[in-house]
Amino acid sequence: MKQTLPRHTISASLVHSVLEGACRQGFDPDALLLQAGIPPWLQSSPLSRISQVQFAKLLRVVQRKTRDEYWGLCSHPVRFGTFAQCCELMVHSSTLGDALRAGCQFYHLMLQDFTVRLQRKDNLAWVRLQSHGAIDECSEFAERIFMFFSYGLMCWMIEERIPVTRVLMRGQTCSEQLESSMLFNGPVMYGQSCNAFCFDARWLDCALRQDGASLRSFLPHSPGNLLVRYRDRSHIIERVRRYLRQHLADGSVPLEQVAEALGMPAYTLRRRLRMEHERFQDLKDNLRRDAAIDYLACPNLSLMEVGERLGFSEPSTFHRAFKKWTGLPPGEYRQAVLADDCPLVVGQ
Secondary structure, three states, X not given: OOOOOOOOOEXXXXXXXXXXXXXXXXXXXXXXXXXXXXXXXXXXXXXXXXXXXXXXXXXXXXXXXXXXXXXXXXXXXXXXXXXXXXXXXXXXXXXXXXXXXXXXXXXXXXXXXXXXXXXXXXXXXXXXXXXXXXOOHHHHXXXXXXXXXXXXXXXXXXXXXXXXXXXXXXXXXXXXXXXXXXXXXXXXXXXXXXXXXXXXXXXXXXXXXXXXXXXXXXXXXXXXXXXXXXXXXXXXXXXXXXHHHHOHHHOOOOHHHHXXXXXXXXXXXXXXXHHOOOOHHHHHHHHHHHHHHHHHOOOOOOHXXXXXXXXXXOHHHHHHHHHHHHOOOHHHHHHHHOOOOOOOOOOO
């Protein structure tokens, strides 16, 4: 039987942010969640997580209901087909820089709440968002999610992860910080005057590796297929995650074992994780949590088998850990997930 590796899950705070625009237009958030296969009562737990598949489905459901590609977050609707038309314009450019400039010009005509600018300064290329008018929760999230998917689209166009030097975001550190750092694979600085990110300007001269044919295969699954797609597999945190994924069933893997596998002293691994503001125990917990959420969506696995695949020797230990991670017992979480019409099977 094929065993899948755990995928990153999505924080309930992002679900709340996506629903804000629809709620502002009078739509029932519980009905939207049910259509996306997300139990509404999961939102009552601030620690809850959902799968990438559920989040991508929610994005599509809210788009259809609001008839707005930006989920009702902006002060005006963005018509269906806008993203596809922009991609069609960009994909025929010769370099990434030409594609970004074409995309900025296109969205300058389509968006009223903010303007996207590409600037080159001191060997860095900056993608900056200049806001127009008052900033509220919806408009702030609209700008952040625009940056998320813009970066993912850039990486897709050249089929390579672009290392991000710095990410700037307005406001204070929030529960989206982990998702932001994970998507950009770079440091996120809050409390800034604008939303922006930068990277080495030499990437602007990189030739595009996509064309009209690949775009036609790409668009039906967008924007969900851009979620955490291009991760830095050489990054120390990603290397640790990759090793831990391969040893989930071994239980609580010690840091010393991981350090030895990566060819470095334990104190060096601790120092490098500390420099990235990451704790080894948090990495282990988050990985096992995401794996548990994946496995609980598989009805052919008992709760005991899920616990064993995660390296728990006792079912009670797994129950306590899962409730600590998500705020819900695994049995209740499974009942809610399997209420969806399309439960998964291990290997799917």
